[in-house]
Amino acid sequence: MVRWGIVGFGDIAAKAVAPAIQAHKSSSLEAICRRDKASLDRYAQNFNVPHAYTDFTEMLDAGGLDAVYVATPVNLHAPQAHEALDRGLHVLVEKPMALDATEAANLVGTAEHANLTLGIAFYHRFYPINLRVREIVESGDIGDLIALHGNASSPFVMTPDDPKMWRVDRTQSGGGPLMDLGSHRLDIFYSLAGPATRVGAFSDQRVIPGNVEDTASLIIQYASGVQATLSSLWSIDPARGDYEVWCTKGHINVPFARGTEFTLNRPDRSESVTLPADDLHDLPLIDDFVCAVEGSGRHVLDGAGALQVQRVIDAAYASAASGEIIILSA
Secondary structure, three states, X not given: OEEEEEEOOOHHHHHHHHHHHHHOOOEEEEEEEOOOHHHHHHHHHHOOOOEEEOOHHHHHHOOOOOEEEEOOOHHHHHHHHHHHHHOOOEEEEOOOOOOOHHHHHHXXXXXXXXXXXXXXXXXXXXXXXXXXXXXXXXXXXXXXXXXXXXXXXXXXXXXXXOHHHHHHOHHHHOOOHHHHHHHHHHHHHHHHHOOEEEEEEXXXXXXXXXXXOOEEEEEEEEOOOOEEEEEEEOEEEEEEEOEEEEEOOEEEEEOEOOOOEEEEEOOOXXXXXXXXXXXXXXXXXXXXXXXXXXXXXXXXXXXHHHHHHHHHHHHHHHHHHHOOOEEOOO
């Protein structure tokens, strides 16, 4: 059994992560941590977790863990992951993995040097709809991949007293919707097209408070020759979570990356595909990580892949600030 601790136990952990860990056949949830004692005790009781802490270091000092899930604000991802890795623990980090690519690369290097598993929670990759799209593209059934187009956008509905308002403080979040929402879509693009080589972007702050963008538009060129565009916004309503995959002999329209339906268009016909819903959507994420810890399978959502996503985000912010196309080194 992989014995888990979760730091930053809140809505995401309660709705998705903890249920997946407790449902996984080779995992047990042994400890949780958050600063608010009242909420901590409520969560510990609801999930029947034996140990609860308001201090992360205290949780690590208590021992009895093999892995830690880091679900705190982004500025805490790297320091808390390093602290866990330094104790010999495997680490699964919420996306995005760090404030910037430098922090992300340091994390990858630390985990590799210590021979420990580092995973990043880009769980959209395992939704049945995205798995099926990737299977079609990789099969060559609709020709060679040419271009990708996507939206990762939502209205900004937080009030000043919302505990998640750290998202509009760049020192804590690293950025706005591009970090929060766009990173998921960039991971899907990476899974289809590989590493990026050039990035151009515009960003602006139109409607939200704070010091992060609420409107970002990217164009990306990949080493594979694929081109992509992405809009990531907090300045629209209703939300958009669609993407399109364009190939030489057809294209795929995905109305919602977390949905169950997509359309496969060929020169001579169109086909609507419906897949079963996946209610416990973090279970494949936990299984991917545990298999990597046990050495029993390929690690799909590893730190090295997430670093590629972070490099694109960094390049987008640099391009938006300078007005130049940013070249990514190999």
